[in-house]
Amino acid sequence: MTVLLTGGAGYIGSHTALSILNSGKEVVVLDNLSNASPEALTRVEQLTGKKAPLVVGDCANREDLEKVFSQYKIDQVVHFAGLKAVGESVAKPLMYYRNNLDATLTLLEVMQEHGCFDIVFSSSATVYGTIQEMPLKETFPLGCTNPYGWTKFMSEQILRDTGKADPRFHIVLLRYFNPVGAHESGQIGEDPSGIPNNLMPFICQVARGRLKELAVFGNDYPTKDGTGVRDFIHVMDLAEGHLAALSYAEKHAGVEVFNLGTGTGYSVLDLVHTFEKVNQIKVPYRIAPRRPGDIATCYADPSKAKEMLGWSAKRSLEDMCRDAWNWQKNNPDGYRR
Ligand code: NAD
Ligand code: UDP
8 A cells, every 4th residue: 555645855754655665555755845845754764664655846836747647656645735834825815825735736637637536635623723612623614814814715716526437546635733743763843934823843943942932822812821822733633633643544534533632731831831841941931912923722623533533633832842942952953853
């Protein structure tokens, strides 16, 4: 059984590659390396003792995909490939729609031509928009607040329509909450280029002294300490969620959507203080104005994934903080060493 991971050299993709290889399936990666290093897959190979061949190419390019599908017998696909920076998507919407939607459309066309019908798609909790009722359930109405979110919303719709029109498809849509942390070896992890946008990589950079302090965006939200609350999920739990989704896809035709979160919300200050405690290191911070577009609270109802996929997150906030720092400490410059 061979699984194609589009965008598989990236953060979530490389951790998922490791889990899939350890489960006994084969992996092939297609990545244009726009936000990843091939070193991630070299390390996955070292950790698992198995090959994860990388085809450097674009998922929106039919020839690149044809090459993969003719060279390998692909049984299943996990579609991670996409641009993911919310702020950049507001500044460059056409680039986001072009890349993320073309990647999904071209992939589905080539899969259909090659008789491959199992696909797991990386969606996001961002498709729930500004709904205030928590926890978020898969049945809630959707709506987005930025072009990145709309590319996920539209890709979900494209996948749903495709599944409806062609009953041979087995489609699983996964809505991730806030993936953080790294593999416990500290050999692979999140390696953002430039100044990180997301909270955990920013905290890691402050802890190592590359950035002076964390700006906590707002302490006047209606939450227990006034700072934003999110459903942080360990990236290895998320990776294991993909294994469960692939097994589900093997057996079930049609389209199904699942939240992948822990079901527990922690605040920005919870994360900062847990990081300090677990790693015995100071994270200087100051309170700054709210970041435009942020919501107060966001956490999942993960019960559908538990019931239907037999998956639930196992790792704690302490594990997330310890593993994120372990990766950062061992690799102060990420994959650039
Ligand atoms: P990432 O940027 O590390 O990984 C995405 C990978 O896709 C990168 O390796 C990049 O080089 C590649 N890529 C982008 N466009 C491509 C294209 N056209 N062809 C081939 N490769 C391409 O991001 P990640 O955090 O691993 O996220 C993986 C997926 O999960 C993305 O679709 C992202 O939108 C989604 N997601 C991420 C988060 C998060 O917080 N990290 C949350 C929800 C959803
Ligand atoms: N956040 C923050 N400072 C930062 C980055 C993020 O206070 O430098 C807060 C942000 O306002 C939100 C939470 O941390 O409440 C998670 O933000 P992140 O960008 O990691 O993920 P999001 O939930 O926005 O996808």
